[in-house]
Amino acid sequence: MNFKITARHFKLPDDLRDYIEEKITRLNRFYDGIIDLEVILGWEKQTRYVELKIHVYNKQLVLKEISEDLRKSFDLVLDKAERQLKRYKEKVRTKEKDVINSA
Numbered sequence: 001m002n003f004k005i006t007a008r009h010f011k012l013p014d015d016l017r018d019y020i021e022e023k024i025t026r027l028n029r030f031y032d033g034i035i036d037l038e039v040i041l042g043w044e045k046q047t048r049y050v051e052l053k054i055h056v057y058n059k060q061l062v063l064k065e066i067s068e069d070l071r072k073s074f075d076l077v078l079d080k081a082e083r084q085l086k087r088y089k090e091k092v093r094t095k096e097k098d099v100i101n102s103a
Helices: 014-029 070-102
Strands: 002-007 036-044 047-056 059-067
Touching: 002 014, 014 036, 014 070, 036 070, 047 070, 059 070
Parallel strands: 002 036
Antiparallel strands: 036 047, 047 059
16 A cells, blocks of 8 residues: 655644554555555644545545544544445445356
8 A cells, every 4th residue: 555645834743644654554454455545634724634535446535524633633534534445345345246146
């Protein structure tokens, strides 16, 4: 899995970068077919946002969370990503079963 972290309009602290890298590796437990992953961090006025783009086979999942803290936003978007990946994995499995059963 390739991943890239982008900070918009600020310099990303090393401790936050380490935290994000550690948490991102957890996503492989939910679906191991992740090709690319991009984390975009930024802020607008008083809110902090995290956008997560996950490239899997034939699909791109785009998730965004907004809150007053970057870590909180990242944790929220990570929870969303886990649910989306579980759903996608189940969808792929059902399609595979349908193909096998129809043959």
